[in-house]
Amino acid sequence: MIEAAALDRRFAALADPTRRAILSRLALGEATVAELGRPFAISQPAISKHLKVLEEAGLIATGQAAQARPRRLNAEALTETVAWADGVRRMWEERLDRLGAFLKDQMKGDDHADRD
Amino acid sequence: MLTVTSSAPEADSDFVLVRRFAAPRELVWRAWTDPAMLARWMGPAGCAATVEHHDLRTGGHTLIRMEMGDMTLRARLGWRDVEPPALLAYEHSAGDADGNVVRMPFDGDWPLRLMTVVELHDEGATTRLELRWWPIDASDAETAYFAGQHDSMRQGWGGSFDKLEGVLAR
Numbered sequence: 001m002i003e004a005a006a007l008d009r010r011f012a013a014l015a016d017p018t019r020r021a022i023l024s025r026l027a028l029g030e031a032t033v034a035e036l037g038r039p040f041a042i043s044q045p046a047i048s049k050h051l052k053v054l055e056e057a058g059l060i061a062t063g064q065a066a067q068a069r070p071r072r073l074n075a076e077a078l079t080e081t082v083a084w085a086d087g088v089r090r091m092w093e094e095r096l097d098r099l100g101a102f103l104k105d106q107m108k109g110d111d112h113a114d115r116d
Numbered sequence: 117m118l119t120v121t122s123s124a125p126e127a128d129s130d131f132v133l134v135r136r137f138a139a140p141r142e143l144v145w146r147a148w149t150d151p152a153m154l155a156r157w158m159g160p161a162g163c164a165a166t167v168e169h170h171d172l173r174t175g176g177h178t179l180i181r182m183e184m185g186d187m188t189l190r191a192r193l194g195w196r197d198v199e200p201p202a203l204l205a206y207e208h209s210a211g212d213a214d215g216n217v218v219r220m221p222f223d224g225d226w227p228l229r230l231m232t233v234v235e236l237h238d239e240g241a242t243t244r245l246e247l248r249w250w251p252i253d254a255s256d257a258e259t260a261y262f263a264g265q266h267d268s269m270r271q272g273w274g275g276s277f278d279k280l281e282g283v284l285a286r
Contacts, residue, residue, distance in 0.1 A: 103143060106147070
């Protein structure tokens, strides 16, 4: 189970389109800061800042290769976060099932009830 | 403000549900906003729900007590936008007896407030409901929502997980 604060950090990290794009790139394999920055119209320090947020959220890790320091994706952290999101979705699906059943009951007691 | 040159709008997927109900929009609206009706479907199956507080306006909240065996839980709906009969936006969280936002007492990974947006579209005898939600954090996401970046946030979550999962599964 993910700790609450860690999950908060992960979602905050994922809430930014640039950071999601960086993760998508890292899902293909590790990459250096320069490589990660190439598709974006922002400075390298700005990219580094995004990488710091992702690293603090545990979503990526920094490799050891001295100069290049390539970043790589932490797939497990991402999978846990996705599992949480799936749980919320299931909860909503069940709740809307109940709403549907409730509305059906209400319509039965109504003059212009429609059958589906 | 950051500019991303390579990102295209993504289709909603993970944080959106669309349903059609065979009921007119007015009735669906009442099911969400009439406390007696809300109590009948909002809580988990098999639990007795009671609306303890209901103040349906921006800044107000609704508190639903749910009894499940020996356990009492409260859902708190903090209303952010109420536009009858078409739109509801609220923060969904756990609440205490006084209506304060609290963390779920037993579940470590259910601590977050969820921003929830419900749109009801009139389709004659039926109603199309579009539901969007995302976890919020008072520091930035909330602020962004009210700064009118609502659309970009909606779009922001969609599809990302699917894509990443697809890549990871390879």
